[in-house]
Amino acid sequence: xxxxxxxxxxxxxxxxxxxxxxxxxxxVVLRVGLTTTCGSDLHFxxxxxxxxxxxxxxxxxxxxxxxxxxxxxSRVRVGDRxxxxxxxxxxxxxxxDRQMFSLCDTTNPHAAMQQPVLGYPSGGIYGYxxxxxxxxxxHAEYVRVPFGDVNCxxxxxxxxxxxxxFTSDAAPTGFMGADFCDITPGDTVxxxxxxxxxxxxxxxxRLLGAGRVVVVDRLPERLELARTRVGAETVDYSEVDxxxxxxxxxxxxxxxxSVIEAVGMEGHGTGVQQVVDRTKxxxxxxxxxxxxxxEAALAVRKGGVLAxxxxxxxxxxFPMGVILNKGVTIRAAQQHGQRYVPRLLQHVAxxxxxxxxxxxxxxxxxxxVEGYRIFKEKEDGCLRAVFTPGPVATPAG
Amino acid sequence: xxxxxARNLASSAARSAGRAVAGAVHRGRRSGGPVAQTLTIxxxxxxxxxxxxxxxxxxxxxxxxxxxxxxxxxxPRRYRWTVAGTTVETELVVDPHGMSFTEVGxxxxxxxxxxxxxGPAEGSPAEARTLLSVEVHPAPQELGSEVxxxxxxPVPEKVAGxxxxxxxxxxxxxxxxxxxxxxxxxxxxxxxxxxxx
Numbered sequence: 118x119x120x121x122x123x124x125x126x127x128x129x130x131x132x133x134x135x136x137x138x139x140x141x142x143x144x145v146v147l148r149v150g151l152t153t154t155c156g157s158d159l160h161f162x163x164x165x166x167x168x169x170x171x172x173x174x175x176x177x178x179x180x181x182x183x184x185x186x187x188x189x190x191s192r193v194r195v196g197d198r199x200x201x202x203x204x205x206x207x208x209x210x211x212x213x214d215r216q217m218f219s220l221c222d223t224t225n226p227h228a229a230m231q232q233p234v235l236g237y238p239s240g241g242i243y244g245y246x247x248x249x250x251x252x253x254x255x256h257a258e259y260v261r262v263p264f265g266d267v268n269c270x271x272x273x274x275x276x277x278x279x280x281x282x283f284t285s286d287a288a289p290t291g292f293m294g295a296d297f298c299d300i301t302p303g304d305t306v307x308x309x310x311x312x313x314x315x316x317x318x319x320x321x322x323r324l325l326g327a328g329r330v331v332v333v334d335r336l337p338e339r340l341e342l343a344r345t346r347v348g349a350e351t352v353d354y355s356e357v358d359x360x361x362x363x364x365x366x367x368x369x370x371x372x373x374x375s376v377i378e379a380v381g382m383e384g385h386g387t388g389v390q391q392v393v394d395r396t397k398x399x400x401x402x403x404x405x406x407x408x409x410x411x412e413a414a415l416a417v418r419k420g421g422v423l424a425x426x427x428x429x430x431x432x433x434x435f436p437m438g439v440i441l442n443k444g445v446t447i448r449a450a451q452q453h454g455q456r457y458v459p460r461l462l463q464h465v466a467x468x469x470x471x472x473x474x475x476x477x478x479x480x481x482x483x484x485x486v487e488g489y490r491i492f493k494e495k496e497d498g499c500l501r502a503v504f505t506p507g508p509v510a511t512p513a514g
Numbered sequence: 515x516x517x518x519x520a521r522n523l524a525s526s527a528a529r530s531a532g533r534a535v536a537g538a539v540h541r542g543r544r545s546g547g548p549v550a551q552t553l554t555i556x557x558x559x560x561x562x563x564x565x566x567x568x569x570x571x572x573x574x575x576x577x578x579x580x581x582x583x584x585x586x587x588x589x590p591r592r593y594r595w596t597v598a599g600t601t602v603e604t605e606l607v608v609d610p611h612g613m614s615f616t617e618v619g620x621x622x623x624x625x626x627x628x629x630x631x632x633g634p635a636e637g638s639p640a641e642a643r644t645l646l647s648v649e650v651h652p653a654p655q656e657l658g659s660e661v662x663x664x665x666x667x668p669v670p671e672k673v674a675g676x677x678x679x680x681x682x683x684x685x686x687x688x689x690x691x692x693x694x695x696x697x698x699x700x701x702x703x704x705x706x707x708x709x710x711x
Contacts, residue, residue, distance in 0.1 A: 122703045132703040141693045172704035189692075207691045211556060211657070223687035226695040229676040238683075241695065253701045263695070 119506060120174040120257035121485045126164035129486045134174060137259040142189035145265030147201065150181040151282045152255040153476070154492045154502045156312050157428045160382055161246055162489065165398070166430065168230070168246030175244035176256030177203035178286040180278060183269065184259070192266040198278075199269040200462070201262055202454025203286045205241040205252065208267035212240075219451035224263060225250045239451060256485055258506040270458045273466045279503060280465050283313065283472035287501070289457040290426055291317025291379065295325050296457075297424035297448035298375035303328035307364060307373035307416055308349070309409045311339035313475045313501050314426055315379035319347045320470055322377070331367060333360060333412075335385065338498040346474050354412075364416050372418030380409040381427030394433075407432045414439050425449035475501045482506040548644075548666040551678040555686045556658035562650045563613060565689060567606065569593055572646075574694055575684040583667065583677075592618075595645055597667050604645055612649035612662075617642055661685070 120134045137146055155178050160166035169175070180200040183193055193199070206213050210222035221240030225231065230248040231238035241263075244254015253260065262268050272281040291314045298306060306322040308315050311334035319330045332343035333352045340351040350367065357363045364373060385408070394408060407429065414436050417423050423445050440447060464470035477500040480488045488502035555562060565571045569587035576583035584596040591606040593615055604615040619642075647664040665678045684694045 118701070120701060120703070124703075130703075134701040134703050135699065137701050138699055140696055140698050143693060170702075170704070172702040174701055174703075207687070207693075209691045223683075223691050223693075224695050225683075226697050228683045229680045232679055250695070251697050251700065257701065263693075264691075 118258035119482060120253075121176065121482065121504075123161065123169045123173045123175050124171050127162060129162065129489060131483055131485060134172075134257070137253060137257065137261040139185055139187045140261060141263060142187040143264050143266065144187040145183055145190055145193055145262045145269055146185035147179075147181040147199070147260050147262055147269075148184045149179050149255055149258060149260055149506050150198075150278050152176050152179040152257075152482075152504050152506070153282055153287075154489060154504075155286060156314070156381060157245070158489070159493055160428060160430075162493070165382060166246065166428075168248045170247055170251070173244065173247075173251075174253040174257050176254035177243040177245050178282065179243075179255035179260065180272065180281045180285060181260070183265070186265060190265045193269045197269065198272045198281075200272055200281045200285050200458060201243075201260075201268050201270070202289060202452065202458055203242055203245075204239075204451060204454060205243070205250070205263050206267050206455050207240075207264050208455075213267075213455075216453055216456040217450070218453045218455040220453075227251050242451075256482065256504060256506075258482070267455065270455075270462065273462055275466050276462060277473060279476050280471070280473045281462070282503065283317070283475050283501075284458050284461045284465065286452060286454065287313040287475060288317045288321075288461050288470070288472050289454040290314045290452040291319070291377075292321040292324075292457050292461060293450065293452050294318040294377040294379065294424040294426045295321035295327075297450075298322065298325075298377065298422045300325045300327050300375070302326040304374040305329040305331065305368055305371075307331045307333060307376045307413075308379060309333045309376065309413045309416075310379035310381075310427065311336065311343050311351075312379065315377070316342060316347055316475065317472070318377045318379050318424075318426065319343060319349045323348060324464065324469060329367075331364065331373065333364075333409075336495060339500065342474065342500070346471065360412055361415055368418075373416060373421065374418060375422040375424065376413045376417040377424045377426060378410050378413040379426045382407070382429050382432075385409075407435065411436055414445065417443070417445055419443045420445070422446045422448060476503045478502040480504055548647075548664045549674045549678045550662060550664045551675075551682050552660055552662040553682040553686055554653045554657050554659065555661050555689055557689045559650045559652055559659045561689065562659050562661050562685075563648070565685065566613065566648045571685070571688065575681050575688060583669075595667075597669060600668055602643075602645060602668070612647060614644045614647040616644045 118136045122130055122132045161169045183195050183197040204219035205224040206218035206221045207223045212220040212222055219240055224241040225238050227247050227250055228238035241250025241252055243252050295318055304327050306327045308319045311332050319332050322330050330349040332349045333354055334340055335353055335355040343349040343351050352363050354360045414423055482504045485504045491499045492502045569585050572585040586594045588594050593604050595602045603618050605618045607614045607616050645667055649662040651660045653660045663682055688694050
């Protein structure tokens with residue numbers, strides 16, 4: 118089958134690799150319908166997140182059609198149109214019982230690589246480094262889905278493929294961030310980052326009853342989407358002297374009740390600290406440029422909630438004193454998709470939530486190297502590049 | 515900085531980080547001697563002991579781990595362990611503290627080695643080795659069983675700690691889900707034969 122492979126830092130190629138197949142009796146094999154870029158992929162493409170092995174097939178946000186099921190799969194059927202959350206859950210461990218699916222205790226074949234770093238390893242994930250399991254990713258014609266009955270969700274009539282695609286990761290991640298905020302009706306929620314996850318966090322905050330949602334970013338086309346698609350107010354941090362002052366002014370001096378950080382380790386920003394971060398990251402003296410995280414911690418009101426959705430490594434200069442002295446609650450996780458996907462599909466089906474607009478660029482899998490380039494460079498207003506695998510390939514650029 | 519230099523620097527940093535992670539895996543390993551790990555598994559004490567007496571279960575959780583280890587049943591209470599080409603005949607010893615697989619050979623067997631993994635008592639035959647000790651206790655809050663493995667396998671010291679954790683992780687997965695997480699036949703363009711795990 119054809120698949121997008123990581124060969125080294127900033128070295129990707131579409132290759133012919135062995136087909137995905139059933140390995141364990143509850144596995145399912147999907148013919149990938151759509152698969153999309155994610156900002157967190159850039160961290161290992163750029164070499165900031167270690168653990169990829171040359172040749173790895175990556176990608177973790179996808180939907181498709183079931184083409185093969187293992188002998189112990191009971192619910193999922195060949196021909197089902199399904200969406201699959203990015204983290205793999207067994208549905209049987211202590212964490213899955215408590216709906217903390219990304220913390221699954223049994224699905225990471227390389228758990229021993231993670232244990233010394235995290236203390237206790239996370240669940241496995243498709244196509245996202247060896248320490249996160251080493252599973253083959255979704256930027257391919259076929260993908261193996263372990264525990265198919267737990268991880269495949271039927272896409273309802275009326276929900277398009279592209280709408281379903283983003284209920285795999287971007288939407289549940291954003292929704293989880295809003296859920297973390299324990300929003301009460303009328304609350305003000307600020308969202309740092311207007312990528313796909315940030316936009317879904319903002320839309321979810323609306324769904325959960327926020328009175329005002331303020332999205333902070335610097336890219337005009339993304340801020341425009343926040344206004345027109347989500348109904349959020351926006352702050353272009355590159356156009357204001359101080360994001361903190363701006364948010365204080367917008368909230369009568371109280372500050373947002375909660376702040377969702379949806380940027381991650383390659384954040385942009387302004388000021389001296391951003392210069393320091395860029396220098397240290399370039400010299401590999403730190404893994405993260407955490408300006409948005411620090412700004413988010415400063416921005417949230419006293420006693421508020423800071424929900425962290427961006428992917429970080431080992432962040433320097435985290436303002437713990439700010440958290441302590443303001444009594445801020447920090448909540449963070451990789452997405453517990455299996456908890457949210459059914460609800461999100463219903464929201465999409467009912468028209469309460471739209472996810473399809475996140476797909477700014479549709480391309481063949483054969484063009485996915487170029488797709489990642491424009492996604493990384495944010496060229497042509499690229500929010501998400503969506504790849505369609507299949508026998509009909511367009512010529513590579 | 516030109517692109518090539520930047521790319522080389524990034525590659526170097528990624529490799530260094532990878533080495534750091536790999537190094538961290540092995541920190542905490544004592545120099546030589548047994549390695550202990552404990553995990554909680556959501557099944558009964560009896561189920562854990564039953565699984566650990568089953569050579570097929572042991573073979574499944576030990577094989578394709580950090581270091582390939584095989585276990586076969588030879589006769590009642592006799593198990594053959596194959597570790598990196600070395601074969602070790604063991605006897606299953608059950609006592610009030612747990613169970614252990616202790617090397618047998620030349621008619622000598624340690625009387626000091628036990629499931630807690632301490633070495634042979636002073637004066638005992640030094641060549642008798644307990645490859646695996648298993649100690650299981652009920653976990654609090656009805657969480658199942660706390661399972662302590664002490665491994666003393668003839669594997670490179672640098673992988674011993676990771677092997678012990680991996681084996682217990684795989685046992686937990688097998689007992690709780692019926693499957694061991696595996697990457698057999700994972701697609702990639704490494705063109706490697708066999709498992710990529």
